[in-house]
Amino acid sequence: MGNSPADFSQLASDAILYNPSDLACWVDSLLTEFAEPPPTCSSDFIVDPVNNQTVVNSAWTAAEPHTPQVHQNITYDEQQSLDNQLTVVTAMEEDSGIRLVHMLMTCAECVQSGDLSLATSLIDDMQGLLTHVNTVCGIGKVAGHFIDALSRRIFQGMGGGSVNGGSAFENEILYHHFYEACPYLKFAHFTANQAILEAFDGHDCVHVVDFNLMHGLQWPALIQALALRPGGPPLLRLTGIGPPSPDGRDSLREIGLRLAELARSVNVRFAFRGVAASRLEDVKPWMLQVNPKEAVAVNSIMQLHRLLGCEQTRDSPIDTVLSWIRGLNPKIMTVVEQEANHNQPGFLDRFTEALYYYSTMFDSLEACRIQPEKALAEIYIQREIGNVVSCEGSARVERHEPLAKWRRRLSGAGFRALRLGSNAFKQASMLLTLFSAEGYSVEENEGCLSLGWHSSPLIAASAWQAVPAWDNHMSSS
Amino acid sequence: MVEERYQEGALEINEKKRTKFFINDHEDIVVKILKRLDARSLGVAACVCRLWCSVARNDSLWEHLCFRHVSPPPSGSRPVVIALGGYRRLYMAVLSRLGRASTIVTTAAAAAPWTSDEFQLSLSLFCVDCYERLNDGVDGTNGGDNVVKPHRRRRRR
Secondary structure: OOOOHHHHHHHHOOEOOOOOOOHHHHHHHHHHOOOOOOOOOOEEEEEEOOOOEEEEEEOOOOOOOOOOEOOOOOOHHHHHHHHHHOOOOEHHHHHHHHHHHHHHHHHHHHHHHOOHHHHHHHHHHHHHHHOOOOOOOOHHHHHHHHHHHHHHHHHHHHHOOOOOOOOHHHHHHHHHHHHHHOOHHHHHHHHHHHHHHHHOOOOOEEEEEEOOOOOOOOHHHHHHHHHOOOOOOOEEEEEEEEOOOOOOOOHHHHHHHHHHHHHHHOOOOEEEEEEEOOOHHHOOHHHHOOOOOOEEEEEEEOOHHHHOOOOOOOOOHHHHHHHHHHHOOOOEEEEEEEOOOOOOOOHHHHHHHHHHHHHHHHHHHOOOOOOOHHHHHHHHHHHHHHHHHHOOHHHOOOOOOOHHHHHHHHHHOOEEEEOOHHHHHHHHHHHHHHHOOEOEEEEEEOOEEEEEEOOEEEEEEEEEEEOOOHHHHHHHO | OOOOEOOOOOOOOOOOOOOOEOHHHOHHHHHHHHOOOOHHHHHHHOOOOHHHHHHHOOHHHHHHHHHOOOOOOOOOHHHHHHHHOOHHHHHHHHHHHHHHHOOOOOOOOOOOOOOHHHHHHHHHHHHHHHHHHHHHHHHOOOOOOOOOOOOOOOOOO
16 A cells, blocks of 8 residues: 555556545536446546545656645644555446446436336445445445445345344434534534524513424523623423334433523523434424413424425425414424435436435534444444335335425415525634534525535524514405 | 742751742642643643642633634533533543544644534544443443443454
8 A cells, every 4th residue: 555655656656546535526427427437537536535625736747756735734643544544446446336326326316216126236236346445434335334225225125124123222322423424413402592592582482383492402502692691591491302212211301301401500491392203293282381471492313304205295294284283373483404405206216315415424524523423323334224125105204305495385374584694694604613623614595594514505594583464465365 | 039949858948938830839830831731741740749630620720722723612502512421521532533633733833723523523433432321331230320431442443
């Protein structure tokens, strides 16, 4: 394995070096050049996956070795350890990677058209091909997950198998590690908290409804911010919705107790209520016990898309839930959703979108250094992939829709958008500098914020308020 | 007349005519000196002897360190920080990562002053960190008061 510039030049004659970290661009370029052979690179790249810096070598054909220009200041010791992590890919691996993507697309097409025998043989071929590709990182890893999901779809039918069968406890653990490994959830929590904090300004009794409590990681920061707000903290009530615990433990109540302890230590009057429901559509507004005098905030982190059942009837779950949210007249509703189009009716379109989206996400996860957080975060994402690809009907809950669609849907249901404001943007940018590798970017888009990897947005946060007198408008139209 | 410091047990000169100056007899001077150090040096200083250790662990020193570069220090945050575990813990859990993650060199002299907004965000992150330790304490082997629990060791970059 070449560890110094001189060694690299020796490999030059039989190596095509590509950028294993910039999966998304590479997959994209492959998908748009289906029939053509990939163009030969005029300049070759070695990518340092540690910092996603591209080290460009020009003209390998020159007789004397070229020293790679390293576009960062690093010490000699660091360079030694970085070199150990550089991935040098042979021509055969590059070919295998391309073939894998082509075969994945073909297989998905077969599945869509119902040609399951061809799909099955493609699965076998792909699994054989996987042995030639590095599955620790890059396209091999993502492809592996997609191959699994496709084979589950073909062999187990579309009931979902065990993809969504993980227990609530497991899901919480995976979610927690996903929170630690990459900034998407932190961005979601902090942006929503900032919007809620601003909406609660001037109110003494406030009530937050959290559609998915998990470990309650979002709320300590809000409690602390309320403790420090000028004018003193309000009385904070938190209603957390979560799945019921099977073994008799009341996990919602335990989380509530811990949050209460934290609130007590910073002198914030706090009350907690847990609502155990396995599906969000089973929750009825009376369970939340909202007091008409208090200011209400509804917080939905990646929950609304689960309500988008396949049939768009008049009383679909999403409409029911949105209408009772309106009935609560919340000061603010914070909505964070994946910025992806994974709810298209055609399977091939969905598959293509998912391949691109999750390649980008795995790309960004490469920057994470801490274990076991990284491994468990990957399992978390893997489960999402499995649900998007191998499930149908009511089993498919990961029905992500892009922000534009949510805007239309929420505006049509009687909500108007609230601009998130410059404080939220500043905070998001600061969060990124604190925690993350370069490559993440925050963008503002008509008052909504999105976090992405190399300018592909992956998660979008928005805030909404109920339009008053909407019911009058609806009945008169 | 030059005051001379003596190491313990290394007295060579006739003491009768000279006044001994031993730094550890003057805790207030030790405090004044250690107040000027950066975090890493404070940690090293804590290893010198018991007195220096107790001075270096004093939370007010760390409060001074935290706010050295913030202008102005946010009001009202002290009771919250104390309740969550103190300034030393805040520094170790969150603020030390500020220097490492960014390209700013970590020595005190070269550190750029960070803003009140950054401090507020750090405080929020500290709060989440304390909450997570609360969870660990209940599920793990350490029970009881989270203030006295040692900081959870996690492998980081």
